[in-house]
Amino acid sequence: MTSPPHAAVSDAPRAIRIxxxxxxxxxxxxxxxxxxxxxxxxxWRDVKVRxxxxxxxxxxxxxxxxxxxxxxxxxxxxxAKVPSEGVPYPVFTLAALVPWTFFSxxxxxxxxxxxxxxxxxTKVYFPRLIVPVATIxxxxxxxxxxxxxxxxxxxxxxxxxxxxxxxxxxxxxxxLVASLGTGLWLSAMxxxxxDVRYTVPFLTQFWLFATPIAYPSSLLHEPWRTLxxxxxxxxxxxxxxxxxxxxxxxxxxxxxxxxxxxxxVLVTGALYFxxxxxxxxxxx
Amino acid sequence: xxxxxxxIEHLGKEYRIGGRPERYRSLRDSVMKAAVAPFQRVAxxxxxxxxxxxxxxxxxxxxxSLEIQPGEVVGVIGRNGAGKSTxxxxxxxxxxxxxxxxxxxxxxGSLLEVGTGFHPExxxxxxxxxxxxxxxxxxxxxxxxxxxxVAFSEIEAFIDTMVKHYSSGMYMRLAFAVAAHLEPxxxxxxxxxxxxxxEFQRKCLGKMEDVSRLGRTVLFVSHNxxxxxxxxxxxxxxxxxxxxxxxxxxAVVAEYVFKGYGTRAERQWPDRSRAPGDDTVRLLRVRxxxxxxxxxxxxxxxxxxxxxxxxxxMKPGLxxxxxxxxxxxxxxxxxxxxxxxxxxxxxRPVGTQVATCWIPGNFLAxxxxxxxxxxxxxxxxxxxxxxxxxVISISVHDPLEGGSVRGRSTNAYPGVLRPLLKxxxxx
Numbered sequence: 098m099t100s101p102p103h104a105a106v107s108d109a110p111r112a113i114r115i116x117x118x119x120x121x122x123x124x125x126x127x128x129x130x131x132x133x134x135x136x137x138x139x140x141w142r143d144v145k146v147r148x149x150x151x152x153x154x155x156x157x158x159x160x161x162x163x164x165x166x167x168x169x170x171x172x173x174x175x176x177a178k179v180p181s182e183g184v185p186y187p188v189f190t191l192a193a194l195v196p197w198t199f200f201s202x203x204x205x206x207x208x209x210x211x212x213x214x215x216x217x218x219t220k221v222y223f224p225r226l227i228v229p230v231a232t233i234x235x236x237x238x239x240x241x242x243x244x245x246x247x248x249x250x251x252x253x254x255x256x257x258x259x260x261x262x263x264x265x266x267x268x269x270x271x272x273l274v275a276s277l278g279t280g281l282w283l284s285a286m287x288x289x290x291x292d293v294r295y296t297v298p299f300l301t302q303f304w305l306f307a308t309p310i311a312y313p314s315s316l317l318h319e320p321w322r323t324l325x326x327x328x329x330x331x332x333x334x335x336x337x338x339x340x341x342x343x344x345x346x347x348x349x350x351x352x353x354x355x356x357x358x359x360x361x362v363l364v365t366g367a368l369y370f371x372x373x374x375x376x377x378x379x380x381x
Numbered sequence: 382x383x384x385x386x387x388x389i390e391h392l393g394k395e396y397r398i399g400g401r402p403e404r405y406r407s408l409r410d411s412v413m414k415a416a417v418a419p420f421q422r423v424a425x426x427x428x429x430x431x432x433x434x435x436x437x438x439x440x441x442x443x444x445x446s447l448e449i450q451p452g453e454v455v456g457v458i459g460r461n462g463a464g465k466s467t468x469x470x471x472x473x474x475x476x477x478x479x480x481x482x483x484x485x486x487x488x489x490g491s492l493l494e495v496g497t498g499f500h501p502e503x504x505x506x507x508x509x510x511x512x513x514x515x516x517x518x519x520x521x522x523x524x525x526x527x528x529x530x531v532a533f534s535e536i537e538a539f540i541d542t543m544v545k546h547y548s549s550g551m552y553m554r555l556a557f558a559v560a561a562h563l564e565p566x567x568x569x570x571x572x573x574x575x576x577x578x579x580e581f582q583r584k585c586l587g588k589m590e591d592v593s594r595l596g597r598t599v600l601f602v603s604h605n606x607x608x609x610x611x612x613x614x615x616x617x618x619x620x621x622x623x624x625x626x627x628x629x630x631x632a633v634v635a636e637y638v639f640k641g642y643g644t645r646a647e648r649q650w651p652d653r654s655r656a657p658g659d660d661t662v663r664l665l666r667v668r669x670x671x672x673x674x675x676x677x678x679x680x681x682x683x684x685x686x687x688x689x690x691x692x693x694x695m696k697p698g699l700x701x702x703x704x705x706x707x708x709x710x711x712x713x714x715x716x717x718x719x720x721x722x723x724x725x726x727x728x729r730p731v732g733t734q735v736a737t738c739w740i741p742g743n744f745l746a747x748x749x750x751x752x753x754x755x756x757x758x759x760x761x762x763x764x765x766x767x768x769x770x771x772v773i774s775i776s777v778h779d780p781l782e783g784g785s786v787r788g789r790s791t792n793a794y795p796g797v798l799r800p801l802l803k804x805x806x807x808x
Contacts, residue, residue, distance in 0.1 A: 112384070115474060116482035138514040146502050220497045221515055222474040378476040379396065 122371050128224040135223055139231035144238050158239035159246050161202075162194040169194075173311045182313050184342050185254045188247075192341050193310040193334040195247050196272045199240040200330055201301045203233040203273070207280030208297050211288050215381045225374045226367065229280045233273060240269065251341070259343025268336035271352070275329035275359040281366030285373040288381050308334055314351070326354030329362070384486045386567050386598035387449040387472065391481035393622075394442040394467050441467040443622040444481070449600065451487070451566075454593040456613030456630060457602045458637050461771060464622040465602045469493060469569050472600065487598070490517055490565030496556030501545035505536065505555055508544055512559045526562045533588075534558035561588045567598045572770065586611065604751065604771040606634050607711050646670075646678040648772050653693075657767045658756075661696040664767055665733065667705075667754050669775045682747060682779040682787075682799065686740045690754055692767075693733040700725060701756045701766045703736040708751045709797055715745070725759040743785055743801035746794070749776040 129136075148154040166187055173179040174186030181189035207229040211218065214228050251258065287293035308330040314322055325331045326348075332355020335348040442464040449455050457465050470476045472483060473491030498515040499508050509530055513523040523530075531537055534555045536547075544552060570589075589612055593599055603609050609616060609630060616633040618626040626633045647668035650656030656663040670676045670687045680686050690703045704719035720736050752775070755768040779787050786799050 112484040112486050113474075114482055114484050115471060115478065117477050117479060134520050135514050138511050142500060142503065142511055145507070146500060149502050217498050217515065219475065220493045221491065223515070223517075375477045378470065 118375055120372075121368060124226075124367050124371055125224060129226055129230070132223050132227055136227050136231050136234070139227060140234045143232060143235035147235070155239075155242055158242040162191060162198045162243050163246065165194050165198075166191045169311045179312045180316075182315065182338070182342070183344050184256070184338075188250050188254050188256060189313075189338070190311060191247050191250055192338050193308070195240065195243045196268065196333050196337050197305065197308065197310055197330065198243060199236050199269070200272045200276045200333070201305070202239065203236045203276035204279050204283070204301060205297055206236070207232040207277070208283035208287055208293060210280075211284045211377060212291070212294075212381060218381055219378050225377055226281075226370060229277065229284045229370075233277050233280060236276075237269075237273075247341075256342070258341050261340045261343045261347075263340075265337065265340045268333050268340060268352075271329060271336065271356055271359055272333040274363050275333065275355075278329075278359055278362030278364075278366040281363070281370045285366075285370045285377075288373065288377050304328075304330065310334060315345075323350045323354060326351035327358050329355040329359035331355055332359075384451075385448045386451045386453070386487055387447070387483060387485055387600070389445055389447040389472075389481070389483040392442060392445040392468075392471065392478050392483055393440060393480040394464075394471060394476070395438050395440050395479040397438050440622050442471070442478070445619075445622075445624055446481075447617065447624065447627070449598060451598050452596040453615060454599040454601065454613050456609040456616035456633075457600060457619060458604070458606070458609060458616060458634065459619035461769065462621075463619040465619055466493070466571055467622075468619070469571050469600065469602055473569050485567065487566030489567045489569065490563045491569040491571075492516070492560050492563070493569075493571045495553065495560050499544060499552070499556060502543060504543055505531075505534075505540040505547070508555065509559055512556065513562075516560065516563050517565070518563060522564075530558045530562050533561060533584075557585055561585065561592075565597070567600070568592065569600045571602045572604065604712075606637075610634055646773050646775050647676045657769045658692075661699055662692060662694050662701070662729075662756060662766055664690070664692050664754065664756070664769065666691040667752070667769075667772045669752070669773055677775070679776045679778060681742075682745070682777050683742045683784045685742045686745075686775065686777075687737050688740065688752060689735060689737045691733065691735045692756060694729045694731050697728060697731050699729045699758075699766070700727065701729065701758045703754070704757050705738070705752050705754045707740075707745070708753065709746075710749050710751075713797060715750070715797055719757060744798060745777045746796055746799040747777050747779050749774060 151157055153160065169190045170187045174181070174190070179186070184192075210228045210232040211225070217223075218225065218228075248258070283293050283297065307328055309316075309325075314325055314331060314335060317325055332348070332352040336352050336355075339345060339348055441462075445464075445468065457468065459465050467476075469491065470493065471478050472485065473489060473493065475491075475493070496512065498512055500511065503511065509527065510520070510523055514520065518526075531540055534551075534557075536551050536555055539547065539551065544555070547555070586608060589599075589601075593612060599612075601609065601613055613630045615628065616630040617624055618633050618637050626636050647666070649666040649668075650664065653663060653665070656665060658664055666689075668676050668689050669678075669680075670689060671680065671684060672687075674687075688705055690705065692703065702719045702721060702724040704717060706717040707715045709715060718738055720738075751771045752773050753768070753770045754772045756766040758766045779785050781787065781789050781791065783789055786801050787794055
């Protein structure tokens with residue numbers, strides 16, 4: 098902990114050269130590691146401020162998925178009688194809404210994160226990737242709160258998590274990678290084209306229905322069901338249900354497909370972000 | 382082999398600037414253009430132009446070459462828009478140069494603003510940690526220096542109060558206290574001393590002197606000539622992005638002051654897109670004139686001086702007040718004046734407006750004065766909607782014709798102000 102965040106440039110007279118960068122540049126993940134304390138502080142700031150500034154504070158983390166669950170249970174569960182794979186419909190949909198809320202909040206907030214932190218970007222140097230990363234990480238706290246509610250709901254319906262629950266962190270990671278990847282693309286674009294801000298609500302809305310949250314993906318037949326995994330949130334949601342309820346076969350193909358897409362989005366997003374980064378301070 | 386701390390070679394920075402939209406001839410024209418414009422923009426983006434801005438460019442920095450040795454304290458001066466801040470932004474890696482390069486040997490800390498990243502909803506204690514981390518201080522170092530920082534800020538009693546409840550003075554003290562405890566090998570500082578009350582400014586200058594005595598390399602951008610003279614052994618004068626003079630501080634400061642590089646009595650921004658402000662409000666012109674409306678640089682001490690601020694409001698619902706302060710050549714703020722605090726409750730109408738303040742005759746002392754202008758938003762901490770330092774400068778002289786404090790006497794007169802006050806004599 099004693100090494101300064103600038104460790105990469107400290108000590109000996111090893112020069113850093115400042116000049117124009119061209120084309121695609123490396124991700125400089127080492128820099129990100131050197132600045133890990135800043136990641137921590139920005140995440141901590143986001144959590145703290147969010148809970149301080151809202152009247153209901155932490156309750157929002159719970160209310161958001163819970164209210165959506167009520168609406169879905171009423172319209173899809175009761176009225177449309179959508180099947181729910183042998184699990185009570187409210188729990189079935191909440192198990193998907195918890196990772197979904199984490200994903201969509203992370204996506205929305207990270208896409209605005211650079212513009213929202215313009216005062217930092219124009220005044221201090223640090224690897225810009227930190228900004229969307231910290232934003233997404235701050236959502237993990239909300240996720241944990243919502244997850245506790247999900248467990249309480251399961252207890253209410255006398256359901257105990259299956260032993261497969263140990264795999265759950267893997268699917269949280271999938272949601273995080275998907276959220277960060279998309280967030281990187283959108284936040285970098287948002288600096289130059291503020292139109293992005295207006296498209297994000299539509300994007301998340303479409304994405305919500307393109308993900309088996311209100312319905313089971315068993316409504317689809319193969320090979321479509323596996324191809325559905327191209328949407329990384331399909332793997333995350335299916336994985337969550339499998340890990341918690343253990344009622345169906347492990348969705349290996351879908352999850353693998355989702356992980357592949359999510360990683361492609363993350364890597365291309367990070368490259369695009371780094372390429373655009375050099376102009377952030379000038380145009381934000 | 383010894384290295385310089387900073388070596389800059391042929392550094393240049395080109396900015397794109399938005400072109401001024403052409404004037405529409407008729408309502409039908411403007412409706413048509415408004416309907417077509419979004420498609421044209423999309424088309425130009427799709428055609429691969431990276432930006433919706435026009436291709437007009439200007440060079441904020443041109444062919445700058447400099448070498449700074451370890452332990453040197455170098456001042457950078459020049460009028461607004463000379464490229465001083467751009468130079469610091471490049472050296473602190475906030476923005477990239479367009480041509481040339483700079484090599485930096487050592488850990489860099491930059492202070493382009495004090496209180497960067499301060500969050501009003503967090504307490505003073507929390508903000509010390511956040512701001513410290515943003516400035517690049519490791520957590521262990523902040524832990525170690527925490528008490529020292531709090532003591533320097535002189536706000537121990539409020540350290541667990543949310544910063545939004547601080548007065549602007551307290552806010553600046555805390556912010557500077559954190560910044561002053563930064564310990565990089567190379568320190569880049571932009572005009573951060575232009576804040577706070579005089580006593581605190583002195584303390585900050587003292588701290589800076591300590592820093593430079595410790596053998597740290599410092600690059601110090603300022604309008605405050607007395608601070609530059611006091612702190613910097615060598616100074617660089619920039620004008621229109623180029624180095625026009627570099628050498629021992631007294632000679633360069635003299636060149637700046639006497640050869641007309643300083644700002645004058647009128648300042649306008651013909652290119653609105655480069656004027657101070659944003660899409661909601663912009664400064665258009667600031668000038669000093671006499672009772673007859675003639676712009677002047679030099680005023681008779683007996684005559685009133687008008688400070689005229691012209692600005693344009695483009696968005697309804699803004700609340701702010703135009704204000705300015707007057708600094709003497711020692712950098713002391715003599716006073717600040719604002720149109721009226723009542724504007725806190727009234728929205729500014731959209732359109733171009735002129736606010737004029739009259740400084741009475743027989744009030745300022747003889748000497749030269751620099752004027753900072755702000756359109757001040759009513760927020761805590763009080764941030765300017767626009768804040769521009771050293772916008773114009775004027776001088777005041779006494780023609781020794783009587784009617785002033787001095788009268789016809791040629792003796793030296795002390796005092797930063799010279800009001801002609803009323804005396805009563807009783808026997």
